[in-house]
Amino acid sequence: MANIAFIPARSGSKRLKEKNIRELLNLKLFLWSIRSAAQSKLIDKIIFSTNSENYKNICFQDSTEKNYKVFFDMRTEDEAGDKVKIYDYIKREDVLDRNNIKDNDTLILMLPTCPLRYQNLVDQVISESSINKQSVFTCCEYDFHVSFAFLINSSNEISTLMGNNSPLVTGNTRSQDQKKYYHPNGSLYAIPIQYLKNTKANSIYFEAKPFVMEAIYSCDIDSEQQLKVAESVASSFKKEFKYLLDD
Secondary structure, eight states: OOEEEEEEOOSOOTTTTTGGGOEETTEEHHHHHHHHHHHOSSOOEEEEEESOHHHHHHHHHHHHHHTOOOEEEEOOTTTTOTTOOHHHHHTOHHHHHHTTOOTTOEEEEOOTTSOOOOTTHHHHHHHHHHHHTSOEEEEEEOSSOGGGOEEEOTTSOEEETTGGGSHHHHOOOOGGGSOOOEEEEEEEEEEEHHHHSOTTOOSTTTTOEEEEOOGGGOOOOOSHHHHHHHHHHHHHTGGGGTTTSOO
């Protein structure tokens, strides 16, 4: 029974080229996740999954310098295509077998594009999963009230997400009267393997419980602008990430 960190970082991203090795406070993006896993007291094994020999070499050099152990899951170009969903990949029997992941293990999926994990966050999520014996995923509150959301059609007319209950219809637009809504932020997923193998599970969120993070840490990086925002946040909270950064 082991907690296994799984960090996927493929090369060939299109919207933000080579985003996984872009730097945030002089540390390559995927190394934020790997070092965070290496600092965990509850993670027993780290697997870095990539299709890039360059990424593998960068990771190997960092693990040697920082004295942590990492295993490599080298993906083919087909396995790392931009249409391949990571959930579909990690639940494959051959992927689990070749990485020696057992039925009683828990997979800790850590996406490099949401790198700002404060110290002990990983262990808090793992503990939550272990105590409740089910999947847990990190989330955060939307930074604007979802109840105001609407679509715009080709005639420039709107249709509200909440229908006639929308504050745009009812006129009840006071902020304090709106319900709070949350969304997954991609930082952490703790998934017992039995949940991955459940034939009823069509989603990574199958019977999963949310773990609420502060929205300030939920920087999902897929553009230059988002990278700049993450850089600004990381700089402002640099002391909190000292455990990951070089002196």
